[in-house]
Amino acid sequence: MESEPWVDSEALAAHLGKSVFTVRRWAQTGTVPGRRVGNGWMFRISEVDDHLSRPLDPWQQSRRSRARNRS
Template sequence: MWSRMMNEHEPWVSVEEVAKHLGIAKDTVYRWIESKSLPACRVGRLWKFKLSQVDAWIEAGGAADSDNEKVEP
């Protein structure tokens, strides 16, 4: 329950912050939203993310390449 409460208060972050967090280009973040279902919410023209959801997606293999290898954060 505590982790759920923490997630409710977790701040939303931008594409730039996700790219920096993962050490990737912003273009890769946009590509993953479109082609690999990176968890994101659209707010007007902006994409917003919860880093805990992004991390969970990465750990579950969401960013795996075509050879099914996981991308290490």
């Protein structure tokens, strides 16, 4: 079985139509699944597409909004 190749941040950014900065930020925060390799990130396009096509959990809050609600 042929495995899907890994792509870097630049290739994923081009695929998604987003900036490289946005893709890297999403990877760091876990918005998209990726693997840290050295100083960069590697992704499988099918994993990212599947992850982004899932509906968002309306009850999930970001750390920033949880911190804002505490004060």
